[in-house]
Amino acid sequence: MINVIVISDDEKKISPLFKSSGISFHIQGSMQKKRSPMPDSHELSHYAIAFLDLDVDDWQETLLELRQQMPVIAFSMPDIKTAVEAMRLGAYDFLEKPLTNEALNQAISRCNEKSLTHEYGFDEIVGASPPMLKVFGLIRKAAVSESNVLITGESGAGKEPVARAIHKWSPRKEKPFMTINCSAIPDTLLESELFGFEKGAFTGANYTKKGILEMADGGTVFFDEIGDVSPLFQTKILRVIQEGEVMRIGGMRYMKVDVRIIAATNKNLTASCLRGTFRLDLFYRLNVINIHLSPLRERKEDIPLLVRHFMKKYAPKRKDILIKGITDDAMNLLMHYSYPGNVRELENFIERAISLANGPEILPSDLPAFMLESTPPKKTTIPRLKEAIRDVEKEIISSALDKSGGNISRAAEALGVYRQQLQRKIKKLKIAT
Template sequence: MGFLRSFSVLVVSDEAEKLYKIFDSIGITLRKTSKSKSSSSTTLYLYDIAFLDIDSEGWEKRLLELKQYMPVIAFGKPQIEKAVKSMKLGALDFLKKPLKDESVREIFQNFKDKPKVEIDGLIGISRIMEDVYCGIRKAALTDSNVLITGESGTGKELVARAIHNLSERQANPFIVINCSAIPDTLLESELFGFEKGAFTGANYTKKGLVEWADGGTLFFDEIGDVSPLFQTKILRVIQEGEFIKIGGSHPIKVDVRFIAATNRDLPKACREGSFREDLFYRLNVIHIEIPPLRNRKEDIPSLTEFFIKKHSAKRKDIAIKGITEEALDTLMNYSFPGNVRELENIIERAIAFTNSSEITVKDLPAYLIKTSATKKTQQGSLREALDLFEKELIWSALQKSRGNISKAADLLGIHRQQLQRKLKQFKIAT
C-alpha cells in the first residue's frame, strides 16, 4: 500500500541510509527538502516529521530543538530508561532498533490522518498552498522584510496579516498603506507626520503611519505602483529605521517590520528603471509568491465551501448548505482571472440568486458556462456568439482590474468611453 502524499522527513542518525531503505520499501515518497543536509532553524519548518537516533551524542538537546518545528520520532537500542526519557522530553513515539518496516509504516499511517499545518483564515490544501504556508511560518519566525507577489485577488493581504499574526509583533499594530492611493503631495505628511507649526495650518502635531506602526508591521500594498519620490522616501526608513517629521529637527527611531505586496514584475521594473533596485533588494529578503487559483484548482472545493459558509447567513429565507456537483464542476473548469476574490464574488452572487438550498449551475454567471458559447453558435447567430465572447473578455478584464474601468479598458486595448458603452449594452454592473 502506498501513501497518497509525499513527506518531508528529517533523519538525524549515522544510520540514515537504513531508514531511507525502509521508507522506500514501504512506499513513502520523500519531498526534496528531505535530501538537504543542512537543517538550520530557518529550514526546519519545511519538514513534516523527524526521526532522531537517540544512540547519538547530544540527542536530548536536538530533540528539544526539533520538537518546536515538527513531530519527532525517537529510535534507538531497546533501553527502557532512554525510551522513557525521550518521550518525557517530547518525542511523539519511540521505536526500537532494529527498525521494522511495519512500525515505521504505522507512524506514517497515523501521521497521514492528522490535519496538515494550517494557518488561521487561509483556506487551501494544495501543495502550492502548503509551500505558501511554509513561507508564512518562516517569515513569522524571523524579522526580515518580506515581498509578497501574485496576481490580483490571490490573497496577498491575507498572507501579510497571517505573517504578522504569527510573529512576535502580533500584539502590536499591523498598518496597511495603500501606496497607490497616496499622492506625492501628501506623502511625507501621511508617512511621517508633522510637527506643530511646520507649515500654515499645522496647528497640531501629527503622527504619521510609520510612527503608528512602531513595534508592529507596516504593509506596503501595491508597492509596484509607487512614484520615484515615494521609493526614495521609504528606502531611508527601511534602511535606517528612522525618519524625520515635516518641520522636525531630529530623526525619530522606529522598530518596524516591513512587508510589501505587488502584482507587478518588480525585477522587470528594476531593469526598465521604474523601480529602485536598492529598494527591491531591501524588501525582497523573503519572497512569497502566491500562484494564481487556476494553477491550484484542487483548492476550489474547500474555498467554495468556506465562502458558502461565510455568506449564507445573508439569506434569511433559506438555509444554503452547499453546491451541486455540476455547479462545482463548472467552477473547476473556469480560469478565474480575478482569482480567489472572483470566486468569492461568484459565490456571494449565487447565494443572492438561488432558490434552493444548494447552489446550482443556474445560479452561476452565464460566462462561466463554457459550452454556452458553442451551443449558441450552433443554434443562434454569429452576433450572439461574438457578444458572449466579448462579454467574457470584458468581465475577465474587470476582474483583473478589480472593477477599475480605466485599467480594464487599458487591458482590452480600447478607450474608456468605449468600454463604458459596452458595459451599458451588456448590462454589466461594476
C-alpha cells in the first residue's frame, strides 16, 4: 500500500475522510502556521503522493517544494482560477471540495498509472542508466528554479528534449518555448530573429516584426549551439540576461521581457573561454545549472530501451507488415557499436531498419553494412530485450542499494525515483535487501 502526505489545516474534516477511504496517510498543518514544520526531503521520501489543501496560506510555496519530490494533488472549494493556478505551478491533479472517497481513490490510481508509464524515463526522454537518472533529477530541479541552464554533450546526445522537458515541467509551461539555432545564422539575421525590427528600420523592412525574445515573454528561450555565437552577439545576449530588456532594430525604446534562458552546446565552453572566443561572464550567467549528457557509448544499458522506444515510434509507418521485434544478433550488433552520432545515429539505424525489414523482426542485414564489418558480433547470443532490461534494472538497483548500505530511501533518492516505486521494483525483481 502506498503512503500519502496530506497538507491541510482542516484536520478534523479531512482526516476521517482519508481514513474511511482506506488510504495510509500522514496529515500535517501548513508551514506558515509552524504548528508542524515541513518534513525535510528525506522524510518526504516516505510518501508517494502529496495531497495539498489550497486553503493553507502558503500553498504556492508548499506546492513548488512538494512537486520536486512527488506528484501533488491539489484540492479546494470549486474555483477555476485557483485550479488553473495550481495546475500551472505543477500540480498533477485538482479535486474539488467536498472530497469523496471515490474521488480520492481515483486520483491515486491516475497517479500510479502515470508513474508506471514513466518507469524508464522522463517524458519523451528514455533512459535508465545512472547518468540518465542523474539527468532526470537535474531536470526536475531546473524546472522549479528560475535559473538559467546550460546543457552540454556531444552532438545527438539529446540536448533538445532535455530543454523541452525543463520548460514543460516549469511554472512557465503555459507560455511559449521558443528555440533559436545560433549556428550558421549570420549575425544580422540572428539579430532580427531575436530582437525583431520596426517598419522602415532598414531596406526591406516593410513591416514591424516581433523578435523571439519578445514573443517568448513569460516563457523560455532555448539557444541551441550557443558555442557558435560571435563575440559581438555574445555581448548582446549578456545584456538581455543582465537588464531583462530588448529593443527592436530601429526601435526607440527598450521593452522589459521576462524570459528564462536555456542554452545548449556540443563545444567545450570552458576551453573556448580560455582561448578567449567565448565571454567568461556570459558563460557564468548561462551555466548556473549545468546538465551534461553522456555519450551513448558510455551508457550502453540505455540502448535496449532506446531501441524499443524507436521501434514503437517507427513501426506504425510500415503499413504492410507488423514489426514486432529484433533478433538477438541484430541487438548484439547495436550493443557493440560506438555511436559517434549518439542517440540520433541509433534512431536513424532503427528508422532505416524498419523501412528495410522483410519480416516481423529486424535482422542484422537490415542494419548498415559497416556495422557488420566494424563490430563482428560475438558468438554468444545476448538475452531477449525484456530480459536484458530486467538484468540492467537489477544491476542498477542492486548497486544503488549497495552504496546506500541497504537503505531504500537513500537508494531511491540516488536513483531519482520515488521510494514506493523502488520498493515495487525490488519486490518484482526479487532483489535481496
